[in-house]
Every structure is written in structure tokens, then in C-alpha cells.
Amino acid sequence: MTLNILFAGNPSIWGDYETPLRDAFAEAGLDVALATDMAPEVVDYMVFSPAGTVEDFTPYTKLKGILNLWAGVEQVVGNPTINAPLCRMVDRGLSEGMVEWVVGHVMRHHLNIDLFLNNQDGVWRETANAPLARDRTIGILGIGALGLACGEALAALNFNVVGWSRSAKSHAVIDCAHGDTGLNRVLACSDQLVLLMPQTPDTTHMLNADRLARLPKGAVVINPGRGPLIDDDALLDALDSGHIAHATLDVFDVEPLPPEHRFWAHPGVTVTPHIASITRPVTAARTIAQNIAGHQRGEPLRDQVDLSLGY
Secondary structure (H helix, E strand, O other), X not given: OOEEEEEEOOHHHHHHHHHHHHHHHHHOOOOEEEEOOOOHHHOOEEEEOOOOOOOOOOOOOOOOEEEEOOOOOOOOOOOOOOOOOEEOOOOHHHHHHHHHHHHHHHHHHHOOHHHHHOOOOOOOOXXXXXXXXXXXXXXXXXXXXXXXXXXXXXXXXXXXXXXXXOOOOOOOOOEEEEHHHHHHHHHHHOXXXXXXXXXXXXXXXXXXXXXXXXXXXXXXXXXOOOHHHEOHHHHHHHHHHOOEEEEEEOOOOOOOOOOOOHHHHOOOEEEOOOOOOOOOXXXXXXXXXXXXXXXXXXXXXXXXXXXXXXO
């Protein structure tokens, strides 16, 4: 049986994905017709990304699944025409990239590396011994697939890791909390706070002035999750007052970050251009192919989005 699979991602990335997808489908033993254009009524599965070629799913009456290329789904979950399971991208390459970026910046701040990088002026500055990792607590807001992977890596380096999620979870090496009381506990003990929450109406400006004030004085904020999780003005106020020592930000309310935004020139802010974890075509293609192959064997599609929750 030949499966008709429509690539409905942004046309600019078709060249990056065509060969990896064809190779992955063949590797998974799937007989596939893959194209960027086909009659809607014959499409079995759709490989999708925002700013792609499909906005109205209604004509796709045979659709069995929508496989999103990105981990974030906030740009599509509100589409009322979705008529098939929507799957977020949960991919080994995404997880590894996020772990490497988060661990790198946590270690940068833990070891106060900026002090030495910014002072290559011939002055020998002896500083007090920094605490060991076991004396630091890293908070993670959002302990889904990416948050758990980052938390496990940091715990393996001997950091105390506390994680917060909307609903109760348990984990062998991560101290898990949930609800308002749990959130306040995580904030109060976090020397560094990593934001990995999905973007939903409930999480927009989740890190506001009140919650920033609950962090210990001198805490560091690291955001590789979603830009709208932070109230920018509240963060700038907390940085200017010295309550927050530094913010390392990879995502923003508006991207690309406008050149006139205060984050660019603020001495307490590091800007990186949404590079913490990117979808890699080869590993993403394998994830998609394996998900479809499992579904064809009668298994449920993995990593389905709960449209009522938005993630």
C-alpha cells in the first residue's frame, strides 16, 4: 500500500528535508508518495510547519495524522480546522541540542566565566572559590521531554535540580513540584532558573515581576523555551535593580529581536538568536517515519498534542 504524504512545511526548507524524509521512509519499510502538492482528498499524512502551505485542514478528509516539524505547536493549536491527531516533534536531536545549550550556559554562569572573558586586561584577579555544583540549585520550569533531559544532565553533574510542571510528576534525580505552592518553592531556591514551558495563554508572562522577586537575589534566568514566558519590562527592572544578576535569552516576544531592543545593549543580558535547539532534518525525518510506521502497524501516534491544553 502506497501512503500519500504531503510536505506542507515552509517551501524554503523542502530542499533540506526531501532526501532525509525519503531515506527515512525507505529505512522504515514504508512505500510512500512524498510531494509538496497533491490532491487534498488523497493525503494520508501531513508533514507540517507553521508558515507552510496549509492553513485549512478541512479538505484533507482522509488525513490520519499531522506531524509537526517543530517542538512548539502554539502557532497551530488554535486552528479550528484541525481534523486529525497533531503530533509535536520530540526528537533525539532536539533533546541533545537543548541539553548541550542549557548545560553550557548553566556551567558558564556557575563558573563565572564571563568575569574572566570580559577582563582580559593584564590584571591578575584572584577570586574566592566558587561553590561546587552540589551547592547550587537549578530550577527548571517545564519538565516535559526537554526539561527532563536537561534536568538529568545537570543532576549528573551533581547540581541539585528542582523541576516544576502543571501536574504532579515524580523522578529519581529531579525534585518535582507542581501547582502554585510548588512553583513558589522552586522559585525561592533556584540559583539559576531555566524556562522550558510551552507557550499557552496560561504561561504568557509567567515570569512576571512578582515571580522574579521570589527568586534569590543574584539569581540567573535562562530562557531557551518561548519568548512570551517572560515579561520583558519586569525582567529589565529586576536586572537594573540588581535582584537578577544575568539573563541568558534565546527566544523573544518578537523575532528577530529588533535592533533597538534594550536586551541587545544591556550588560546583564546575553542574546542568542533562537539556536538553543533546532530541528535537524536527518533525525527529525527518522522520528516522523518511525511514528507513521508505528501508526500503520496499529499503534497510536506518539507525542500527540492535547488541543484543549495547547501542548
